[in-house]
Amino acid sequence: MAVSTQTQNHRLADVIAAFEEVYPPGWAASWDAVGLVCGDPVQSVERVLFAVDPVSAVVDEAVEWGADLVVTHHPLMLRGVTSVAADTPKGRVVHRLIRAGTALYTAHTNADTAAPGVSDALARTVGLTGDLSPLDPDPTDPEGRRGIGRVGVLDRPMVLRDFADRVAQALPATAAGVRVAGDLDRQVTRVAVSGGAGDSLLGAARAAAADVFVTSDLRHHPSSEFVEAGGPALVDTAHFASEWPWLEEGASHLVDALARRRGPGGANVEVRVSTTVTDAWSRTFSRV
Structure with missing residues:
Protein backbone atom coordinates (compact mmCIF):
# COMPACT_ATOMS: atom_id res chain seq x y z
CA MET A 1 0.00 0.00 0.00
CA ASP A 112 -8.34 -4.11 21.06
CA THR A 113 -11.45 -2.29 22.24
CA ALA A 114 -11.89 -0.08 19.15
CA ALA A 115 -14.71 -0.74 16.67
CA PRO A 116 -13.42 -1.89 14.32
CA GLY A 117 -10.40 -3.17 16.17
CA VAL A 118 -8.18 -6.21 16.62
CA SER A 119 -10.98 -8.73 17.12
CA ASP A 120 -13.03 -7.37 14.22
CA ALA A 121 -10.08 -8.06 11.93
CA LEU A 122 -9.73 -11.58 13.34
CA ALA A 123 -13.46 -12.21 12.97
CA ARG A 124 -13.50 -11.21 9.30
CA THR A 125 -10.36 -13.24 8.63
CA VAL A 126 -11.95 -16.46 9.90
CA GLY A 127 -15.17 -15.91 7.96
CA LEU A 128 -17.63 -14.07 10.19
CA THR A 129 -20.07 -11.91 8.26
CA GLY A 130 -22.71 -9.29 9.03
CA ASP A 131 -22.87 -7.35 12.27
CA LEU A 132 -20.43 -8.13 15.05
CA SER A 133 -21.05 -7.43 18.73
CA PRO A 134 -18.48 -7.13 21.52
CA LEU A 135 -17.90 -10.19 23.65
CA ASP A 136 -17.04 -8.01 26.65
CA PRO A 137 -18.62 -4.58 25.98
CA ASP A 138 -16.93 -1.37 27.05
CA PRO A 139 -19.35 0.19 29.59
CA THR A 140 -18.18 3.70 28.65
CA ASP A 141 -19.43 3.33 25.07
CA PRO A 142 -23.11 4.46 24.80
CA GLU A 143 -23.38 2.92 21.34
CA GLY A 144 -22.36 -0.51 22.61
CA ARG A 145 -19.95 -1.16 19.73
CA ARG A 146 -16.60 -1.06 21.50
CA GLY A 147 -15.22 -3.74 23.77
CA ILE A 148 -12.97 -6.79 23.89
CA GLY A 149 -13.68 -9.72 21.57
CA ARG A 150 -16.43 -10.10 19.01
CA VAL A 151 -19.36 -12.46 18.34
CA GLY A 152 -20.88 -13.13 14.92
CA VAL A 153 -21.96 -15.82 12.50
CA LEU A 154 -20.11 -17.65 9.76
CA ASP A 155 -20.83 -17.09 6.09
CA ARG A 156 -22.01 -20.71 6.07
CA PRO A 157 -22.32 -23.38 8.77
CA MET A 158 -19.60 -26.03 8.88
CA VAL A 159 -18.30 -28.74 11.17
CA LEU A 160 -15.63 -27.85 13.71
CA ARG A 161 -12.97 -29.84 11.83
CA ASP A 162 -13.44 -27.71 8.70
CA PHE A 163 -13.69 -24.48 10.66
CA ALA A 164 -10.44 -25.15 12.51
CA ASP A 165 -8.75 -25.84 9.19
CA ARG A 166 -10.12 -22.54 7.85
CA VAL A 167 -8.60 -20.72 10.82
CA ALA A 168 -5.25 -22.43 10.29
CA GLN A 169 -5.21 -21.50 6.60
CA ALA A 170 -6.34 -17.91 7.17
CA LEU A 171 -3.79 -16.93 9.84
CA PRO A 172 0.00 -16.73 9.53
CA ALA A 173 1.72 -20.08 9.88
CA THR A 174 3.42 -20.63 13.24
CA ALA A 175 5.29 -23.54 14.80
CA ALA A 176 2.48 -24.41 17.20
CA GLY A 177 -0.24 -24.17 14.58
CA VAL A 178 -3.86 -24.33 15.74
CA ARG A 179 -5.17 -26.50 18.58
CA VAL A 180 -8.79 -27.65 18.87
CA ALA A 181 -10.89 -28.85 21.80
CA GLY A 182 -14.34 -30.32 21.21
CA ASP A 183 -16.20 -32.71 18.94
CA LEU A 184 -14.69 -32.28 15.48
CA ASP A 185 -18.05 -33.11 13.90
CA ARG A 186 -19.88 -30.44 15.87
CA GLN A 187 -21.81 -27.94 13.73
CA VAL A 188 -20.42 -24.43 13.96
CA THR A 189 -22.46 -21.32 13.08
CA ARG A 190 -22.10 -18.76 15.85
CA VAL A 191 -18.50 -17.85 16.67
CA ALA A 192 -16.82 -15.82 19.41
CA VAL A 193 -13.31 -14.49 18.85
CA SER A 194 -10.78 -12.52 20.85
CA GLY A 195 -7.37 -11.59 19.50
CA GLY A 196 -4.59 -12.32 21.97
CA ALA A 197 -4.88 -14.07 25.33
CA GLY A 198 -8.56 -14.81 25.92
CA ASP A 199 -9.14 -17.38 28.62
CA SER A 200 -10.58 -14.67 30.88
CA LEU A 201 -13.45 -14.52 28.37
CA LEU A 202 -14.41 -18.20 28.42
CA GLY A 203 -17.53 -17.42 30.47
CA ALA A 204 -18.49 -14.62 28.10
CA ALA A 205 -18.17 -16.97 25.12
CA ARG A 206 -20.52 -19.43 26.81
CA ALA A 207 -22.98 -16.65 27.72
CA ALA A 208 -22.95 -15.50 24.09
CA ALA A 209 -24.18 -18.97 23.02
CA ALA A 210 -21.19 -19.39 20.71
CA ASP A 211 -20.57 -22.77 19.11
CA VAL A 212 -16.82 -22.14 19.18
CA PHE A 213 -14.43 -19.62 20.72
CA VAL A 214 -11.29 -18.62 18.80
CA THR A 215 -8.53 -17.04 20.88
CA SER A 216 -4.94 -17.55 22.06
CA ASP A 217 -2.85 -18.64 25.04
CA LEU A 218 -5.47 -20.96 26.49
CA ARG A 219 -4.27 -22.72 29.65
CA HIS A 220 -4.81 -26.38 30.43
CA HIS A 221 -7.06 -26.30 33.51
CA PRO A 222 -9.49 -23.54 32.43
CA SER A 223 -9.79 -25.11 28.97
CA SER A 224 -10.29 -28.65 30.29
CA GLU A 225 -12.92 -27.57 32.80
CA PHE A 226 -14.67 -25.43 30.19
CA VAL A 227 -14.97 -28.26 27.67
CA GLU A 228 -15.99 -30.77 30.37
CA ALA A 229 -18.78 -28.44 31.42
CA GLY A 230 -20.21 -28.44 27.91
CA GLY A 231 -18.92 -25.01 26.89
CA PRO A 232 -18.35 -24.01 23.27
CA ALA A 233 -15.60 -25.76 21.35
CA LEU A 234 -12.21 -24.07 21.50
CA VAL A 235 -9.76 -23.10 18.77
CA ASP A 236 -6.46 -21.95 20.25
CA THR A 237 -4.05 -20.06 17.96
CA ALA A 238 -0.64 -18.50 18.43
CA HIS A 239 -0.94 -15.10 20.13
CA PHE A 240 0.98 -13.38 17.33
CA ALA A 241 -1.21 -14.98 14.65
CA SER A 242 -4.55 -13.92 16.13
CA GLU A 243 -3.50 -10.26 16.28
CA TRP A 244 -1.63 -10.05 12.98
Missing part, protein backbone atom coordinates in the same frame (compact mmCIF):
# COMPACT_ATOMS: atom_id res chain seq x y z
CA ALA A 2 1.57 3.30 -1.00
CA VAL A 3 0.36 6.86 -1.37
CA SER A 4 2.68 9.32 -3.10
CA THR A 5 2.00 13.00 -3.73
CA GLN A 6 3.96 16.24 -3.93
CA THR A 7 2.56 17.54 -0.65
CA GLN A 8 4.81 18.28 2.30
CA ASN A 9 5.72 15.28 4.41
CA HIS A 10 4.02 14.77 7.73
CA ARG A 11 5.66 15.39 11.06
CA LEU A 12 5.62 12.48 13.51
CA ALA A 13 3.32 14.48 15.80
CA ASP A 14 0.80 14.87 12.95
CA VAL A 15 0.90 11.17 12.13
CA ILE A 16 0.32 10.27 15.76
CA ALA A 17 -2.55 12.75 16.07
CA ALA A 18 -4.24 11.27 13.00
CA PHE A 19 -3.81 7.71 14.25
CA GLU A 20 -5.15 8.60 17.68
CA GLU A 21 -8.34 9.90 16.10
CA VAL A 22 -9.06 6.25 15.29
CA TYR A 23 -7.46 4.64 18.34
CA PRO A 24 -7.59 7.17 21.20
CA PRO A 25 -5.12 6.36 24.00
CA GLY A 26 -7.93 7.02 26.49
CA TRP A 27 -9.53 3.76 25.42
CA ALA A 28 -6.55 1.76 26.71
CA ALA A 29 -6.78 -0.21 29.94
CA SER A 30 -5.45 1.53 33.03
CA TRP A 31 -2.55 -0.94 33.30
CA ASP A 32 -1.49 -0.55 29.67
CA ALA A 33 1.39 1.43 28.15
CA VAL A 34 0.41 2.93 24.79
CA GLY A 35 1.63 5.87 22.74
CA LEU A 36 5.01 7.14 21.59
CA VAL A 37 7.93 5.14 22.98
CA CYS A 38 10.79 6.91 21.21
CA GLY A 39 11.11 9.45 18.42
CA ASP A 40 11.19 13.21 17.87
CA PRO A 41 7.68 14.65 17.36
CA VAL A 42 9.02 17.09 14.74
CA GLN A 43 10.80 14.49 12.61
CA SER A 44 9.48 13.83 9.11
CA VAL A 45 7.58 10.59 8.42
CA GLU A 46 7.45 9.07 4.96
CA ARG A 47 7.47 5.32 5.69
CA VAL A 48 5.53 3.50 8.42
CA LEU A 49 5.96 -0.18 9.29
CA PHE A 50 3.17 -1.99 11.18
CA ALA A 51 4.11 -5.06 13.23
CA VAL A 52 2.80 -7.07 16.18
CA ASP A 53 5.93 -7.08 18.35
CA PRO A 54 8.75 -4.54 18.94
CA VAL A 55 11.52 -7.15 18.72
CA SER A 56 14.93 -7.19 17.08
CA ALA A 57 13.74 -8.92 13.90
CA VAL A 58 11.18 -6.16 13.34
CA VAL A 59 13.85 -3.51 13.96
CA ASP A 60 15.99 -5.26 11.33
CA GLU A 61 13.12 -4.99 8.85
CA ALA A 62 12.41 -1.37 9.73
CA VAL A 63 16.03 -0.27 9.38
CA GLU A 64 16.54 -2.16 6.12
CA TRP A 65 13.39 -0.64 4.59
CA GLY A 66 14.14 2.82 5.92
CA ALA A 67 11.03 3.17 8.07
CA ASP A 68 10.63 6.48 9.89
CA LEU A 69 8.04 5.03 12.25
CA VAL A 70 7.19 1.55 13.53
CA VAL A 71 3.69 1.02 14.91
CA THR A 72 3.41 -2.12 17.01
CA HIS A 73 0.48 -3.69 18.79
CA HIS A 74 2.45 -4.93 21.78
CA PRO A 75 4.24 -2.47 24.07
CA LEU A 76 8.02 -2.55 24.34
CA MET A 77 7.95 -1.54 28.00
CA LEU A 78 4.68 -2.54 29.60
CA ARG A 79 6.11 -2.24 33.11
CA GLY A 80 8.24 0.50 34.60
CA VAL A 81 11.95 0.50 33.88
CA THR A 82 14.86 2.42 35.36
CA SER A 83 17.25 2.00 32.44
CA VAL A 84 17.30 1.54 28.67
CA ALA A 85 20.99 0.68 28.56
CA ALA A 86 21.98 -1.15 25.40
CA ASP A 87 23.15 -4.21 27.37
CA THR A 88 19.50 -5.33 27.72
CA PRO A 89 17.24 -6.59 24.92
CA LYS A 90 14.75 -3.75 25.30
CA GLY A 91 17.50 -1.19 25.63
CA ARG A 92 19.12 -2.43 22.43
CA VAL A 93 15.84 -1.98 20.59
CA VAL A 94 15.58 1.61 21.78
CA HIS A 95 19.18 2.42 20.89
CA ARG A 96 18.96 0.88 17.43
CA LEU A 97 15.76 2.75 16.64
CA ILE A 98 17.14 6.07 17.81
CA ARG A 99 20.37 5.60 15.85
CA ALA A 100 18.32 4.85 12.73
CA GLY A 101 16.03 7.85 13.28
CA THR A 102 13.06 5.50 13.55
CA ALA A 103 10.25 6.27 15.99
CA LEU A 104 8.26 3.59 17.84
CA TYR A 105 4.57 3.89 18.71
CA THR A 106 2.29 1.37 20.45
CA ALA A 107 -1.48 0.85 20.08
CA HIS A 108 -2.46 -2.02 22.36
CA THR A 109 -5.71 -2.32 24.34
CA ASN A 110 -7.01 0.88 22.72
CA ALA A 111 -6.82 -1.01 19.41
CA PRO A 245 -4.78 -9.46 10.82
CA TRP A 246 -5.30 -6.09 12.51
CA LEU A 247 -2.07 -4.67 11.08
CA GLU A 248 -3.50 -4.18 7.59
CA GLU A 249 -6.60 -2.55 9.05
CA GLY A 250 -4.57 -0.25 11.30
CA ALA A 251 -2.37 0.78 8.38
CA SER A 252 -5.39 1.52 6.22
CA HIS A 253 -7.01 3.61 8.96
CA LEU A 254 -3.82 5.64 9.34
CA VAL A 255 -3.69 6.44 5.63
CA ASP A 256 -7.38 7.39 5.64
CA ALA A 257 -7.00 9.59 8.73
CA LEU A 258 -4.05 11.44 7.21
CA ALA A 259 -5.94 11.92 3.95
CA ARG A 260 -8.91 13.39 5.80
CA ARG A 261 -6.58 15.97 7.32
CA ARG A 262 -5.15 17.09 3.99
CA GLY A 263 -7.80 16.04 1.49
CA PRO A 264 -7.62 13.39 -1.27
CA GLY A 265 -4.06 12.27 -1.91
CA GLY A 266 -2.85 14.04 1.20
CA ALA A 267 -1.70 10.99 3.12
CA ASN A 268 1.78 11.16 1.56
CA VAL A 269 3.06 8.15 3.48
CA GLU A 270 4.02 4.66 2.44
CA VAL A 271 2.92 1.92 4.80
CA ARG A 272 4.01 -1.68 5.04
CA VAL A 273 2.63 -4.57 7.07
CA SER A 274 5.41 -6.76 8.42
CA THR A 275 5.19 -10.44 7.58
CA THR A 276 7.99 -11.29 10.00
CA VAL A 277 6.73 -14.06 12.27
CA THR A 278 7.41 -12.91 15.82
CA ASP A 279 5.70 -15.79 17.61
CA ALA A 280 7.79 -16.84 20.61
CA TRP A 281 7.90 -20.51 19.58
CA SER A 282 10.14 -21.61 16.72
CA ARG A 283 9.45 -25.35 16.48
CA THR A 284 7.43 -28.20 17.97
CA PHE A 285 8.44 -31.82 18.38
CA SER A 286 6.10 -34.80 18.66
CA ARG A 287 6.77 -38.31 19.83
CA VAL A 288 6.68 -40.73 16.89
Whole structure:
Protein backbone atom coordinates (compact mmCIF):
# COMPACT_ATOMS: atom_id res chain seq x y z
CA MET A 1 0.00 0.00 0.00
CA ALA A 2 1.57 3.30 -1.00
CA VAL A 3 0.36 6.86 -1.37
CA SER A 4 2.68 9.32 -3.10
CA THR A 5 2.00 13.00 -3.73
CA GLN A 6 3.96 16.24 -3.93
CA THR A 7 2.56 17.54 -0.65
CA GLN A 8 4.81 18.28 2.30
CA ASN A 9 5.72 15.28 4.41
CA HIS A 10 4.02 14.77 7.73
CA ARG A 11 5.66 15.39 11.06
CA LEU A 12 5.62 12.48 13.51
CA ALA A 13 3.32 14.48 15.80
CA ASP A 14 0.80 14.87 12.95
CA VAL A 15 0.90 11.17 12.13
CA ILE A 16 0.32 10.27 15.76
CA ALA A 17 -2.55 12.75 16.07
CA ALA A 18 -4.24 11.27 13.00
CA PHE A 19 -3.81 7.71 14.25
CA GLU A 20 -5.15 8.60 17.68
CA GLU A 21 -8.34 9.90 16.10
CA VAL A 22 -9.06 6.25 15.29
CA TYR A 23 -7.46 4.64 18.34
CA PRO A 24 -7.59 7.17 21.20
CA PRO A 25 -5.12 6.36 24.00
CA GLY A 26 -7.93 7.02 26.49
CA TRP A 27 -9.53 3.76 25.42
CA ALA A 28 -6.55 1.76 26.71
CA ALA A 29 -6.78 -0.21 29.94
CA SER A 30 -5.45 1.53 33.03
CA TRP A 31 -2.55 -0.94 33.30
CA ASP A 32 -1.49 -0.55 29.67
CA ALA A 33 1.39 1.43 28.15
CA VAL A 34 0.41 2.93 24.79
CA GLY A 35 1.63 5.87 22.74
CA LEU A 36 5.01 7.14 21.59
CA VAL A 37 7.93 5.14 22.98
CA CYS A 38 10.79 6.91 21.21
CA GLY A 39 11.11 9.45 18.42
CA ASP A 40 11.19 13.21 17.87
CA PRO A 41 7.68 14.65 17.36
CA VAL A 42 9.02 17.09 14.74
CA GLN A 43 10.80 14.49 12.61
CA SER A 44 9.48 13.83 9.11
CA VAL A 45 7.58 10.59 8.42
CA GLU A 46 7.45 9.07 4.96
CA ARG A 47 7.47 5.32 5.69
CA VAL A 48 5.53 3.50 8.42
CA LEU A 49 5.96 -0.18 9.29
CA PHE A 50 3.17 -1.99 11.18
CA ALA A 51 4.11 -5.06 13.23
CA VAL A 52 2.80 -7.07 16.18
CA ASP A 53 5.93 -7.08 18.35
CA PRO A 54 8.75 -4.54 18.94
CA VAL A 55 11.52 -7.15 18.72
CA SER A 56 14.93 -7.19 17.08
CA ALA A 57 13.74 -8.92 13.90
CA VAL A 58 11.18 -6.16 13.34
CA VAL A 59 13.85 -3.51 13.96
CA ASP A 60 15.99 -5.26 11.33
CA GLU A 61 13.12 -4.99 8.85
CA ALA A 62 12.41 -1.37 9.73
CA VAL A 63 16.03 -0.27 9.38
CA GLU A 64 16.54 -2.16 6.12
CA TRP A 65 13.39 -0.64 4.59
CA GLY A 66 14.14 2.82 5.92
CA ALA A 67 11.03 3.17 8.07
CA ASP A 68 10.63 6.48 9.89
CA LEU A 69 8.04 5.03 12.25
CA VAL A 70 7.19 1.55 13.53
CA VAL A 71 3.69 1.02 14.91
CA THR A 72 3.41 -2.12 17.01
CA HIS A 73 0.48 -3.69 18.79
CA HIS A 74 2.45 -4.93 21.78
CA PRO A 75 4.24 -2.47 24.07
CA LEU A 76 8.02 -2.55 24.34
CA MET A 77 7.95 -1.54 28.00
CA LEU A 78 4.68 -2.54 29.60
CA ARG A 79 6.11 -2.24 33.11
CA GLY A 80 8.24 0.50 34.60
CA VAL A 81 11.95 0.50 33.88
CA THR A 82 14.86 2.42 35.36
CA SER A 83 17.25 2.00 32.44
CA VAL A 84 17.30 1.54 28.67
CA ALA A 85 20.99 0.68 28.56
CA ALA A 86 21.98 -1.15 25.40
CA ASP A 87 23.15 -4.21 27.37
CA THR A 88 19.50 -5.33 27.72
CA PRO A 89 17.24 -6.59 24.92
CA LYS A 90 14.75 -3.75 25.30
CA GLY A 91 17.50 -1.19 25.63
CA ARG A 92 19.12 -2.43 22.43
CA VAL A 93 15.84 -1.98 20.59
CA VAL A 94 15.58 1.61 21.78
CA HIS A 95 19.18 2.42 20.89
CA ARG A 96 18.96 0.88 17.43
CA LEU A 97 15.76 2.75 16.64
CA ILE A 98 17.14 6.07 17.81
CA ARG A 99 20.37 5.60 15.85
CA ALA A 100 18.32 4.85 12.73
CA GLY A 101 16.03 7.85 13.28
CA THR A 102 13.06 5.50 13.55
CA ALA A 103 10.25 6.27 15.99
CA LEU A 104 8.26 3.59 17.84
CA TYR A 105 4.57 3.89 18.71
CA THR A 106 2.29 1.37 20.45
CA ALA A 107 -1.48 0.85 20.08
CA HIS A 108 -2.46 -2.02 22.36
CA THR A 109 -5.71 -2.32 24.34
CA ASN A 110 -7.01 0.88 22.72
CA ALA A 111 -6.82 -1.01 19.41
CA ASP A 112 -8.34 -4.11 21.06
CA THR A 113 -11.45 -2.29 22.24
CA ALA A 114 -11.89 -0.08 19.15
CA ALA A 115 -14.71 -0.74 16.67
CA PRO A 116 -13.42 -1.89 14.32
CA GLY A 117 -10.40 -3.17 16.17
CA VAL A 118 -8.18 -6.21 16.62
CA SER A 119 -10.98 -8.73 17.12
CA ASP A 120 -13.03 -7.37 14.22
CA ALA A 121 -10.08 -8.06 11.93
CA LEU A 122 -9.73 -11.58 13.34
CA ALA A 123 -13.46 -12.21 12.97
CA ARG A 124 -13.50 -11.21 9.30
CA THR A 125 -10.36 -13.24 8.63
CA VAL A 126 -11.95 -16.46 9.90
CA GLY A 127 -15.17 -15.91 7.96
CA LEU A 128 -17.63 -14.07 10.19
CA THR A 129 -20.07 -11.91 8.26
CA GLY A 130 -22.71 -9.29 9.03
CA ASP A 131 -22.87 -7.35 12.27
CA LEU A 132 -20.43 -8.13 15.05
CA SER A 133 -21.05 -7.43 18.73
CA PRO A 134 -18.48 -7.13 21.52
CA LEU A 135 -17.90 -10.19 23.65
CA ASP A 136 -17.04 -8.01 26.65
CA PRO A 137 -18.62 -4.58 25.98
CA ASP A 138 -16.93 -1.37 27.05
CA PRO A 139 -19.35 0.19 29.59
CA THR A 140 -18.18 3.70 28.65
CA ASP A 141 -19.43 3.33 25.07
CA PRO A 142 -23.11 4.46 24.80
CA GLU A 143 -23.38 2.92 21.34
CA GLY A 144 -22.36 -0.51 22.61
CA ARG A 145 -19.95 -1.16 19.73
CA ARG A 146 -16.60 -1.06 21.50
CA GLY A 147 -15.22 -3.74 23.77
CA ILE A 148 -12.97 -6.79 23.89
CA GLY A 149 -13.68 -9.72 21.57
CA ARG A 150 -16.43 -10.10 19.01
CA VAL A 151 -19.36 -12.46 18.34
CA GLY A 152 -20.88 -13.13 14.92
CA VAL A 153 -21.96 -15.82 12.50
CA LEU A 154 -20.11 -17.65 9.76
CA ASP A 155 -20.83 -17.09 6.09
CA ARG A 156 -22.01 -20.71 6.07
CA PRO A 157 -22.32 -23.38 8.77
CA MET A 158 -19.60 -26.03 8.88
CA VAL A 159 -18.30 -28.74 11.17
CA LEU A 160 -15.63 -27.85 13.71
CA ARG A 161 -12.97 -29.84 11.83
CA ASP A 162 -13.44 -27.71 8.70
CA PHE A 163 -13.69 -24.48 10.66
CA ALA A 164 -10.44 -25.15 12.51
CA ASP A 165 -8.75 -25.84 9.19
CA ARG A 166 -10.12 -22.54 7.85
CA VAL A 167 -8.60 -20.72 10.82
CA ALA A 168 -5.25 -22.43 10.29
CA GLN A 169 -5.21 -21.50 6.60
CA ALA A 170 -6.34 -17.91 7.17
CA LEU A 171 -3.79 -16.93 9.84
CA PRO A 172 0.00 -16.73 9.53
CA ALA A 173 1.72 -20.08 9.88
CA THR A 174 3.42 -20.63 13.24
CA ALA A 175 5.29 -23.54 14.80
CA ALA A 176 2.48 -24.41 17.20
CA GLY A 177 -0.24 -24.17 14.58
CA VAL A 178 -3.86 -24.33 15.74
CA ARG A 179 -5.17 -26.50 18.58
CA VAL A 180 -8.79 -27.65 18.87
CA ALA A 181 -10.89 -28.85 21.80
CA GLY A 182 -14.34 -30.32 21.21
CA ASP A 183 -16.20 -32.71 18.94
CA LEU A 184 -14.69 -32.28 15.48
CA ASP A 185 -18.05 -33.11 13.90
CA ARG A 186 -19.88 -30.44 15.87
CA GLN A 187 -21.81 -27.94 13.73
CA VAL A 188 -20.42 -24.43 13.96
CA THR A 189 -22.46 -21.32 13.08
CA ARG A 190 -22.10 -18.76 15.85
CA VAL A 191 -18.50 -17.85 16.67
CA ALA A 192 -16.82 -15.82 19.41
CA VAL A 193 -13.31 -14.49 18.85
CA SER A 194 -10.78 -12.52 20.85
CA GLY A 195 -7.37 -11.59 19.50
CA GLY A 196 -4.59 -12.32 21.97
CA ALA A 197 -4.88 -14.07 25.33
CA GLY A 198 -8.56 -14.81 25.92
CA ASP A 199 -9.14 -17.38 28.62
CA SER A 200 -10.58 -14.67 30.88
CA LEU A 201 -13.45 -14.52 28.37
CA LEU A 202 -14.41 -18.20 28.42
CA GLY A 203 -17.53 -17.42 30.47
CA ALA A 204 -18.49 -14.62 28.10
CA ALA A 205 -18.17 -16.97 25.12
CA ARG A 206 -20.52 -19.43 26.81
CA ALA A 207 -22.98 -16.65 27.72
CA ALA A 208 -22.95 -15.50 24.09
CA ALA A 209 -24.18 -18.97 23.02
CA ALA A 210 -21.19 -19.39 20.71
CA ASP A 211 -20.57 -22.77 19.11
CA VAL A 212 -16.82 -22.14 19.18
CA PHE A 213 -14.43 -19.62 20.72
CA VAL A 214 -11.29 -18.62 18.80
CA THR A 215 -8.53 -17.04 20.88
CA SER A 216 -4.94 -17.55 22.06
CA ASP A 217 -2.85 -18.64 25.04
CA LEU A 218 -5.47 -20.96 26.49
CA ARG A 219 -4.27 -22.72 29.65
CA HIS A 220 -4.81 -26.38 30.43
CA HIS A 221 -7.06 -26.30 33.51
CA PRO A 222 -9.49 -23.54 32.43
CA SER A 223 -9.79 -25.11 28.97
CA SER A 224 -10.29 -28.65 30.29
CA GLU A 225 -12.92 -27.57 32.80
CA PHE A 226 -14.67 -25.43 30.19
CA VAL A 227 -14.97 -28.26 27.67
CA GLU A 228 -15.99 -30.77 30.37
CA ALA A 229 -18.78 -28.44 31.42
CA GLY A 230 -20.21 -28.44 27.91
CA GLY A 231 -18.92 -25.01 26.89
CA PRO A 232 -18.35 -24.01 23.27
CA ALA A 233 -15.60 -25.76 21.35
CA LEU A 234 -12.21 -24.07 21.50
CA VAL A 235 -9.76 -23.10 18.77
CA ASP A 236 -6.46 -21.95 20.25
CA THR A 237 -4.05 -20.06 17.96
CA ALA A 238 -0.64 -18.50 18.43
CA HIS A 239 -0.94 -15.10 20.13
CA PHE A 240 0.98 -13.38 17.33
CA ALA A 241 -1.21 -14.98 14.65
CA SER A 242 -4.55 -13.92 16.13
CA GLU A 243 -3.50 -10.26 16.28
CA TRP A 244 -1.63 -10.05 12.98
CA PRO A 245 -4.78 -9.46 10.82
CA TRP A 246 -5.30 -6.09 12.51
CA LEU A 247 -2.07 -4.67 11.08
CA GLU A 248 -3.50 -4.18 7.59
CA GLU A 249 -6.60 -2.55 9.05
CA GLY A 250 -4.57 -0.25 11.30
CA ALA A 251 -2.37 0.78 8.38
CA SER A 252 -5.39 1.52 6.22
CA HIS A 253 -7.01 3.61 8.96
CA LEU A 254 -3.82 5.64 9.34
CA VAL A 255 -3.69 6.44 5.63
CA ASP A 256 -7.38 7.39 5.64
CA ALA A 257 -7.00 9.59 8.73
CA LEU A 258 -4.05 11.44 7.21
CA ALA A 259 -5.94 11.92 3.95
CA ARG A 260 -8.91 13.39 5.80
CA ARG A 261 -6.58 15.97 7.32
CA ARG A 262 -5.15 17.09 3.99
CA GLY A 263 -7.80 16.04 1.49
CA PRO A 264 -7.62 13.39 -1.27
CA GLY A 265 -4.06 12.27 -1.91
CA GLY A 266 -2.85 14.04 1.20
CA ALA A 267 -1.70 10.99 3.12
CA ASN A 268 1.78 11.16 1.56
CA VAL A 269 3.06 8.15 3.48
CA GLU A 270 4.02 4.66 2.44
CA VAL A 271 2.92 1.92 4.80
CA ARG A 272 4.01 -1.68 5.04
CA VAL A 273 2.63 -4.57 7.07
CA SER A 274 5.41 -6.76 8.42
CA THR A 275 5.19 -10.44 7.58
CA THR A 276 7.99 -11.29 10.00
CA VAL A 277 6.73 -14.06 12.27
CA THR A 278 7.41 -12.91 15.82
CA ASP A 279 5.70 -15.79 17.61
CA ALA A 280 7.79 -16.84 20.61
CA TRP A 281 7.90 -20.51 19.58
CA SER A 282 10.14 -21.61 16.72
CA ARG A 283 9.45 -25.35 16.48
CA THR A 284 7.43 -28.20 17.97
CA PHE A 285 8.44 -31.82 18.38
CA SER A 286 6.10 -34.80 18.66
CA ARG A 287 6.77 -38.31 19.83
CA VAL A 288 6.68 -40.73 16.89
